[in-house]
Amino acid sequence: MSKYIIKRVLISIMTLAAIVFVLFLMLDFMPGSPFNDEKLTAAQKALLYTKYGLDKPFFVRFVKYVLAMLKGDLGNSYVLNKNKAVSEMIKAPLGVSIKVGAMGMLLGTVLGLGLGIAAALRHNTWIDTLCSVVSILGVSVPAYVFALLLAYFVGFKLGWIPILWNSKNVAKSMIGPMIALAMSPMANVSRFTRSELIDVLGSDYILLVQAKGVRQKDLIMKHALRNTLIPIITIMGPILVNLLTGSMVVEKVFGVPGIGTMMVTAIQSNDYNVTIACAFVYSAMYIVMMLIIDILYGIIDPRIRVAKEGS
Numbered sequence: 001m002s003k004y005i006i007k008r009v010l011i012s013i014m015t016l017a018a019i020v021f022v023l024f025l026m027l028d029f030m031p032g033s034p035f036n037d038e039k040l041t042a043a044q045k046a047l048l049y050t051k052y053g054l055d056k057p058f059f060v061r062f063v064k065y066v067l068a069m070l071k072g073d074l075g076n077s078y079v080l081n082k083n084k085a086v087s088e089m090i091k092a093p094l095g096v097s098i099k100v101g102a103m104g105m106l107l108g109t110v111l112g113l114g115l116g117i118a119a120a121l122r123h124n125t126w127i128d129t130l131c132s133v134v135s136i137l138g139v140s141v142p143a144y145v146f147a148l149l150l151a152y153f154v155g156f157k158l159g160w161i162p163i164l165w166n167s168k169n170v171a172k173s174m175i176g177p178m179i180a181l182a183m184s185p186m187a188n189v190s191r192f193t194r195s196e197l198i199d200v201l202g203s204d205y206i207l208l209v210q211a212k213g214v215r216q217k218d219l220i221m222k223h224a225l226r227n228t229l230i231p232i233i234t235i236m237g238p239i240l241v242n243l244l245t246g247s248m249v250v251e252k253v254f255g256v257p258g259i260g261t262m263m264v265t266a267i268q269s270n271d272y273n274v275t276i277a278c279a280f281v282y283s284a285m286y287i288v289m290m291l292i293i294d295i296l297y298g299i300i301d302p303r304i305r306v307a308k309e310g311s
Contacts, residue, residue, distance in 0.1 A: 008294060012287045019283045020069070020276070024062050027272050034078035034270045052078065065276075074280075075273035080266060086277045090259060094281060097251070097258035100174055101243035104181030108243075109236065112186040116193025117220065123198055131190060138187025144249035147180035151253055164255040177254045181247055185239045189232055196228035237293040238286065 035048050049055040053064065065075065074086040081089055119131035154176070155163040161176045162169065200206060201224055248260035263278035265271075 005291075005295065008291050012291055015287055016280070016284060017066070020066060020280060021062065023276050023279050024065065025058075027275060028058055030270065032270045034272060036270065052076075074277040077271055077274050079269040079271040080262070080274055086273045089274065090262065090277055090281065093257055093259040093262045096256060097260060100177050100251075100256060100258065101181060101240075103174060103178045105185055105236075105240050105243045107178060108182035108185030109189055111182065112189025113193055113225075115186070115190040116197060117225070119190070119194040120197035120201065121220075128194075131194070135187045135190040135194075138183045139191070141183070142249075143180050143184055143247050144253060146183050147177065147247075147250045147253040150176045150180055162254075165257060167257075173254070173256075177247075177250050177256055180250050180253075181243050185236065185243065188235050188239060192232050192235055193228060196231055197224055200224045200227045233293055237289045240289060 033045070035045050040048075046055075053061060056064075068075065072087060074090075076083050077086055077089060115131045115134060119128045122128050150161070151163050155161045162173045163176075165173045167173075197220075206224055248264055250256070251258045251260045252264070259278055259281060263275065263282075266274035266278060
């Protein structure tokens with residue numbers, strides 16, 4: 001298992017390096033400039049390019065950026081907050097996105113497990129149909145549509161939640177985006193839990209446990225549900241990364257000062273360092289989450305752990 005983990009960590013590091021290179025290359029070909037102020041003359045723009053090292057060849061700038069990144073230096077902002085360290089700029093937005101995303105994931109997972117278990121235990125009944133309809137709606141309707149509906153009906157009409165983010169009342173401001181972001185994981189977890197649990201409940205292993213007189217609650221929680229966790233964890237990984245980093249559109253709807261909002265603004269203003277930093281955070285969180293999922297596979301299912309140790 002340890003060899004497998006070390007191998008995956010090395011692969012993850014190489015993947016991140018490749019991602020940084022591609023991001024750097026894409027921004028190099030991006031039209032426009034961080035210095036698009038019409039008041040600046042060509043000579044002034046040239047001085048700014050020299051000041052920030054943007055006049056250097058591509059590979060010189062890339063190597064310099066990577067070496068600085070290894071020291072925790074993500075460069076300075078050109079536009080959003082001139083000359084401020086990007087590593088300092090992204091801390092607060094990333095924290096906000098993580099809080100909102102984590103709460104959305106937690107809410108969606110709990111509701112999804114509940115709906116999936118209820119649908120599986122009441123298979124081919126009206127409860128199963130109702131849970132399936134809710135799941136289909138959660139998968140089909142984008143998160144930003146739920147966000148707009150919540151903002152209009154619950155926020156504007158009923159006044160139960162803030163329409164826009166209020167830094168003085170963060171807890172209440174998180175309710176709208178949290179519910180909107182929870183719909184997708186709720187629907188996906190519900191669907192997978194239902195289908196996997198129906199298969200597991202019909203297996204010989206569960207029938208044997210039932211024959212021993214195990215209570216239904218223990219049967220579900222200790223035996224059946226455990227065997228359904230692997231496919232559920234598989235889908236939760238990518239969903240969790242999207243939610244932790246925050247949905248860009250949902251953040252825009254509720255005015256959440258998260259990293260998604262910052263990334264959109266940075267792209268629009270050609271703030272290269274901020275754009276690369278935000279995209280790198282997305283990529284790093286995704287890769288780390290995939291690594292954690294692989295490790296969890298071995299913990300949940302000993303057969304997978306043995307197979308990995310053998311390889």
